[in-house]
Amino acid sequence: MKLGWRIWMLIIVLILSLLAISPSFKDGIKVSSIEKNSSLAEAGLTTGEVILEVNGQKVTDKHSYAEIISKIDLTDQKRFDIKTEKGEYTVLLNGSIPISVDDIPKSKIQTGLDLRGGARALVQADQQLTDEQLADLIEVSRNRFNVYGLSDIQIKGVSDLSGHKFMLIEVAGATPSDLESLIAQQGKFEAKIGNTSVFVGGANDIADVCRNDAACAGVTECAQDQGGQYVCQFRFTLYLTQQAAERHAEITKNIGIDETGKYLAEKLYLYVDEQEVDSLLVSTDLRGQVTTQIAIQGSGQGADQEKALKDARENMKKLQTVLITGSLPYKLTIVKLDTISPVLGDTFIRMILLAGLAALIVVAIIIFIRYRRWKASLALLFTSFSELVIILGVASLIGWNLDLPSIAGILATIGTGVDSQIVILDEARKGLQTSIKEKIKRALFVIFSSYAASLASLLPLYWAGAGLFKGFALTTIIGITAGVFISRPAFAEMIKKMEEN
Numbered sequence: 016m017k018l019g020w021r022i023w024m025l026i027i028v029l030i031l032s033l034l035a036i037s038p039s040f041k042d043g044i045k046v047s048s049i050e051k052n053s054s055l056a057e058a059g060l061t062t063g064e065v066i067l068e069v070n071g072q073k074v075t076d077k078h079s080y081a082e083i084i085s086k087i088d089l090t091d092q093k094r095f096d097i098k099t100e101k102g103e104y105t106v107l108l109n110g111s112i113p114i115s116v117d118d119i120p121k122s123k124i125q126t127g128l129d130l131r132g133g134a135r136a137l138v139q140a141d142q143q144l145t146d147e148q149l150a151d152l153i154e155v156s157r158n159r160f161n162v163y164g165l166s167d168i169q170i171k172g173v174s175d176l177s178g179h180k181f182m183l184i185e186v187a188g189a190t191p192s193d194l195e196s197l198i199a200q201q202g203k204f205e206a207k208i209g210n211t212s213v214f215v216g217g218a219n220d221i222a223d224v225c226r227n228d229a230a231c232a233g234v235t236e237c238a239q240d241q242g243g244q245y246v247c248q249f250r251f252t253l254y255l256t257q258q259a260a261e262r263h264a265e266i267t268k269n270i271g272i273d274e275t276g277k278y279l280a281e282k283l284y285l286y287v288d289e290q291e292v293d294s295l296l297v298s299t300d301l302r303g304q305v306t307t308q309i310a311i312q313g314s315g316q317g318a319d320q321e322k323a324l325k326d327a328r329e330n331m332k333k334l335q336t337v338l339i340t341g342s343l344p345y346k347l348t349i350v351k352l353d354t355i356s357p358v359l360g361d362t363f364i365r366m367i368l369l370a371g372l373a374a375l376i377v378v379a380i381i382i383f384i385r386y387r388r389w390k391a392s393l394a395l396l397f398t399s400f401s402e403l404v405i406i407l408g409v410a411s412l413i414g415w416n417l418d419l420p421s422i423a424g425i426l427a428t429i430g431t432g433v434d435s436q437i438v439i440l441d442e443a444r445k446g447l448q449t450s451i452k453e454k455i456k457r458a459l460f461v462i463f464s465s466y467a468a469s470l471a472s473l474l475p476l477y478w479a480g481a482g483l484f485k486g487f488a489l490t491t492i493i494g495i496t497a498g499v500f501i502s503r504p505a506f507a508e509m510i511k512k513m514e515e516n
Contacts, residue, residue, distance in 0.1 A: 019512070025505035028497070029401050032408025036122045042075040043067050043100075044116045053113035054106040059318045060097065061325075065119060068098035077118050084112060123411040126187070127418030127486070133187040134194040136352045137173075140345035144180045146172075152345060153182060156198070160186070181350065187416055195352055204337045205286045208270070208297075213263050213283065216338045220259035222307065224335050225252040232335075234327050235312075237320050245323035249331040250312040253338065260307045268303030285311070287337060311338075367422060371429065375399050378433055386440060390513055395436050398506040402432050405497040406490055421486035428494025431469070435462045435503050443510050455507045466499040 018026075043065045049056050066074050069083045087093060092109040140152065149172045160168045169185040186194055204216030214220035225231035232251035239245050255263065271280040278296040285293045293313050313334060315327025379392040406425055410417055442458035470492065477488035 019508040021501075021505045021508040025398075025401055025501055028501050029404055032405045035408040035412045036124060036404070037411070038122045039119065040121070041065070041119050042073075043119055044074055044077055044080050045119055046099075046114050047117040048115040050113035054108065055095075055097070055104060055113055058104045058106050059102070059322075060099070060104050060114070061322060064099040064101055066097055066099050066116065068096075070096050077116060080116060124407055125411070125414060125416045127416040127421070130418060132354065133185060134352070134354055135183070135185045136194050136198060137350045138182045138184060138198055138347050139179065139350050140182075140347060142345060144345070146180075148345075149180050149182065156182065156184070182347075195349060198347060198349065203287065203289070204334075207284050207286065208266055208281050211266055213266055214255055214259040220256055221253065221338050222256045223254040224338050225254075226335050232331070234324060234331075237323055237327075245317050245320045247315050247317075247320070247323040247327035248312060249314065249327045250310055251331060251335065253309045253311050255307045255309060257305075257307065260305045263301075263309075264303050264305045267297060267301065270297075270302060272299055272302075285313075287334070292334070367426075371403075371426060375429070375433075382437070382440070386444070388513070391440060391510065394506055394509045394513075395433065398436060398502050398509075399429050399432055401502050401505075402428060402494055402498050405501065406494045409493050409497070410490065415486075415489060417490070418486050421490045424487040424490030425494060427487075427491055428498065431465075431495060432498050432503065435465070435498065436506050438462060439503070439507050439510055443514055452511070455511050459504065459507060462503055463499055466495055469495055 046060065046062050046064050046066065049060060049062055066080070068074060069080065070087070072083050074080045074083065087095075092107050095106050095108045095112070097104045140148075144152065153170050153172060157168065157170050160170075168187075169183075171183050172180060173183050174180045184194065184198065206213045206215070232249075234247050234249045237245055237247040267279060272278070273280045276299070278298060279302055281297075282294040283297050284291055285295070293311075295310075295312065311334070313327070313330055315323050315325070315330050317323035317326050375396055379396050382395055383389055383392040403425065406428065407417075409415075410421070415421070438461055439455065439458040442461075443455060473488045473492050473495075477485060477492065
């Protein structure tokens with residue numbers, strides 16, 4: 016049977032979706048976090064490395080790792096050997112192992128907080144907040160997390176019986192140390208010449224920050240210092256508001272010139288939370304000039320060039336985030352910081368998949384009993400499976416975190432897909448006076464009309480559903496769109512070929 020172009024399009028999209036998902040079957044576990052200044056960190060172990068062996072024993076997953084660790088007595092100082100894909104590390108440990116680990120992702124499919132777990136922090140401001148002040152703090156904090164690139168964040172206000180107000184932050188897939196590094200500091204950025212503030216972070220003084228353009232942001236050079244450490248310098252362009260540029264001109268107009276004749280006698284010092292992070296020489300041609308463009312620089316360090324590059328990029332990203340969002344309106348204290356266990360986890364996902372597969376098989380059996388055509392039943396199974404793969408492929412491509420509402424959307428999509436395929440089968444078998452081409456066209460018109468109505472109801476739900484409804488709306492929109500334009504026309508083509516034969 017010669018395949019039509021609709022079937023070929025479905026096959027091609029299916030292959031691209033599988034590539035986007037990128038299933039992996041590697042053994043081992045990855046280092047998700049490591050305590051700063053610990054012996055393993057000093058030995059060179061970094062987050063993201065894949066552990067293959069511990070004390071000579073093979074590690075396949077978190078369960079095997081836990082079994083190995085449970086047999087190690089750390090009450091006294093003990094030798095601890097770790098073999099990773101990058102190298103081997105040997106340290107002496109006493110008390111606890113200073114790393115957190117996680118299983119290697121089996122694909123690029125990302126799961127949300129209720130499936131994957133994450134980190135949670137209960138945060139309190141340095142003063143009693145009103146409801147309006149708490150709402151402002153939540154909004155600024157959410158903006159900071161969004162700029163920094165973290166996804167699937169839940170931030171809400173809570174209070175205790177005494178009326179004290181807190182901010183509860185939950186981030187999927189993050190470790191407590193990841194969360195602490197972003198909220199433990201107020202993030203107050205200030206640039207000073209002497210004791211005079213020139214500009215601060217936030218929209219009042221910062222018009223824009225170059226982030227994703229290699230022409231104005233990036234690591235400029237790396238070199239090894241005398242102690243053997245690698246140091247990488249970064250630089251990015253900062254765009255000041257007119258008001259901040261005029262303030263800079265007023266402050267610099269009376270400053271003298273240093274002995275080189277190229278720079279002003281006083282530097283521009285950069286502070287984050289009152290701590291100096293860098294200092295910049297100010298060129299003489301900027302003295303008293305209203306300039307809205309300034310180059311900000313900094314550095315990162317590491318045991319080798321790769322680690323120094325990573326540290327430099329991380330430091331640059333944090334500094335850019337603080338500059339864009341400005342400082343938090345209050346100094347924050349982390350009252351409680353812990354790990355969130357997955358509410359549902361792998362067992363739930365496995366049961367959902369098995370239940371969905373069983374449902375599809377039952378539907379295929381019913382289709383076979385109703386129409387007495389095993390090819391049609393197989394075509395229905397293939398089409399429904401294709402829609403599932405396409406949804407997961409698109410979610411992997413855009414980095415969407417699949418949570419419980421998203422799974423509900425996938426199941427709803429498969430259900431509507433089965434309905435559409437039954438419509439096509441029924442239309443294809445109606446009467447003999449109409450050609451099979453016209454019957455299929457009529458069925459697809461019914462399906463497209465239903466799609467238009469569903470899309471019209473789901474789009475408002477997506478934009479308004481910042482909480483639970485957003486995942487349901489997005490996966491359903493992806494699924495029904497792929498179904499109407501790709502999988503269901505391909506199914507109609509299969510049925511048409513069967514009827515013609």
